[in-house]
Amino acid sequence: MLEVEHLVKTFGSMTAVDHESFTIKPGEIMGLIGQNGAGKTTTFRMILNFLTPDSGAIRWNGHPLTAKDYDVIGYLPEERGLYPKMKVADQITYFARLRGMKAADVKAQIPEWLDRFQVKGKPTDKVKDLSKGNQQKVQLIATLIHMPKLVILDEPFSGLDPVNASVLQSGIEMLRDSGSAIIYSSHDMGNVEAISDHLVMLKNGQMVLNGTVDAIRESFGRTKLYIESGLSAEQLREFDGVEKLVAHGNEFELTLADPEVGQRIFAQATANGYIPEFRQQPPTLDEIFRTKAGAAHA
Incomplete structure (x- = not known):
């Protein structure tokens, strides 16, 4: 379970995140929404220890995140980052080994994952020879293949057509059903409404909505x-x-x-x-x- 408690992060005179609190349980999907600059990516970077909060606490299963805990986290950044000249299988294997998987285990699973996400390309193809959408799916596979217990996805649906967005949604639901706690940001409210058990909306770093989708809608x-x-x-x-x-x-x-x-x-x-x-x-x-x-x- 991920617990975020009264997080505050400032940059000079600007408060990027202002006393943000939420909890994500295993098998739960939380949508984090807000306009550009609302504080979503800053939140993710504090959870991942890329940024240090000014105050507040982040706990995983009751304790502060440790270096070992990061092996059970999958993170898909908004700024996609693949090595274009690497082969698809080598790219996925490289990221999976950083999370402690054995190369042989990864390579045995790659065909199944490529099929699950309907990647149009072979394991031996170079990343640069794939379409942009298929490159996105390869990076998503690299994020998820180690079956992380906590999944952080920053704008995962960005640039995907409806068919590929549906494939991605199925992948997120598969991780949820396996017991992963998932947090993701999106500007597509249709996706958020369809798959989020819980959502938080930030505005200028402050929480303006917090609850289940149904409860928030009914409150209006x-x-x-x-x-x-x-x-x-x-x-x-x-x-x-x-x-x-x-x-x-x-x-x-x-x-x-x-x-x-x-x-x-x-x-x-x-x-x-x-x-x-x-x-x-x-x-x-x-x-x-x-x-x-x-x-x-x-």
């Missing part, structure tokens, strides 16, 4: 309404508390000032019986992110 109220009924756009706009209406064919998407407005709309829409659709739900994580990122105060 069920102010999104999707309805297909006999009511026209004009009739829906007439309801007091409808702040915004967008038409999607026969369906209308409404933003409500208060969740209770939905009850009045439902009563009128169903006055004559069945309607094809009525869904009332909290705002999406993407909408919440945009709200919190643009807010003047946390």
Whole structure:
């Protein structure tokens, strides 16, 4: 279990991380979100001991991280770093041996890992001859092949097309199911919402969201309404508390000032019986992110 407690990191007069606290349990995925410069990468670098916190504590299974503990950590930096002239198998083996694996064990597993991540290339190909997306997957394999107990991924989905992003997501879920504690950053709220058990949002180094995805969404109220009924756009706009209406064919998407407005709309829409659709739900994580990122105060 990773515990981060009241971390503070300053650079001169700038506070990059301001009393940040969270816990990640084995078999749990935590998404760390925020705009560029919010403090995400600084957080990762403090966990990895690349930076020293001004104050606060970082504990792994109840104790400060030791040099030996770093052998059970997998880290994928935002700035990808592979040796382009090395063969794929040699590249993966090199990084795995740094984590204590035997070369023979690594090489025996490489074909399975290349297949799992659908890498279009052979173990004997040079890294530079692979596409950018396949190079990313090779680096991810090098990060994960030693089956780390703690996985830190800095913008792992960056630059990946939807198919490859799905492959990566499956890989992250595989590590979670094996009991790894995983923390990753992403600007893709769809990915975060799909796979995160828990999330933290930073703004100017401060935590402005902290909790499960469902709990955070529910805390903003069920102010999104999707309805297909006999009511026209004009009739829906007439309801007091409808702040915004967008038409999607026969369906209308409404933003409500208060969740209770939905009850009045439902009563009128169903006055004559069945309607094809009525869904009332909290705002999406993407909408919440945009709200919190643009807010003047946390």
